[in-house]
Amino acid sequence: MTTPAIDRSSRLRAGLIGIAVLALVVASFATLDLHWAEFLSASELKKMSGFGASFFPPETSLPFLRKTLQASAETVAMSMLGTVIAAAAGLLLALPASAKGGPFARALHAVSRLLLNVLRSIPELVWASLLLVAAGLGPFPGTLALAIHTTGVLGRLxxxxxENAPPEPALALRIRGVGPARVFFWATLPQVLPQQLSYSLYRWENNIRAAAVLGVVGAGGLGQMLYYHLSLFQMHEACTVLMAMVLLVGAVDAASFGVRRWMNR
Structure with missing residues (x-):
């Protein structure tokens, strides 16, 4: 049972953290130049409502819907391929990043952690902008950008x-003289594989959204369609693309949630 002193200490820490967060929020409002009065004025609200109304009705011609469907398939392919590549690369980097032991293992651990931090600290949009210079326009740089950033995220997870896997099964195999590779595949991996698959599915959901945004810099998919039609002020076509994005993200979220729920049964 917890003692009253520990309870008081936990409440005190929670209260201090809450006060610190509140102070940061207040400081953010105080330091940012936010023009709420102008933003919510009658004239600005009228402009925003007129801008929103210009999107309707959406474009529903068959050729355009077919083009939107092709862009949706391209977005799904980019996100799925980027996630698969990232899951494989992340697992390879996770092995040295979770290594323990002597000086060499500790150095490998530090280098791998640093590499994972660098990969995930740079957003997908920045990676795509950099890769566009080398790979040109299209889905290829977008897929690589998703894979690189997601490798950093999944590798850390x-x-x-x-590291948090129960050590007893691996220890039992080591005592019997089993090699490190076989210990990992027969003891550690079966314990962590369901959790790693769940992480990968969740990142796939996020990559669907990111893939839709990457098209803004010319990386293909729905985002490129959206940027093209908005730049030409073709609001009805842009509305159809936005609706396709919402439907696509919702479908992928539902599918991923269903698979993760089935895995956790």
Whole structure:
């Protein structure tokens, strides 16, 4: 049972954290130049309502819907391929990032962690902008950008799951003289694989949204369609693309949630 002193200490820490967060929020409002009065004025609200009304009705011609469907398939392919590549690369980097032991293992651990931090600290949009210079326009740089950033995210999550895996099964195999590779595949991996698959599915959901945004810099998919039609002020076509984005994200979220729920049964 917890003692009253520990309870008081936990409440005190929670209260201090809450006060610090509140102070940061207040400081943010105080330091940013936010023009709420102008933003919510009658004239601005009228402009926003007129701008929103210009999107309707959406474009529903068959050729355009077919083009939107092709862009949706391209967005799904980009996100799925980027996630698969990232899951494989993340697992390879997670092994040294979770290594323990002598000086060499500790150095490998530090280098791998640093690499994972660098990969995930740069957003997908920045990676895509950099890769466009080398790979040109199209879905290829967008897929690579998703894979690179997601490798950093999944690699860190995979490393944490490996470090937190119960050590008893692996220890039982080591005592019997089983090699490190076989210990990992027969003891550690079966324990962490369901959690790693869940992480990968969740990142796939996020990558669908990111893939839709990456098209803004010319990386293909729905985002490129949206940027093109908005730049030409073709609001009805842009509305159809936005609706396709919402439907696509909702469908992928539902599918991923269903698979993760089935895995956790």
């Amino acid at each position: 995979f490393a944490e799951s490996i």
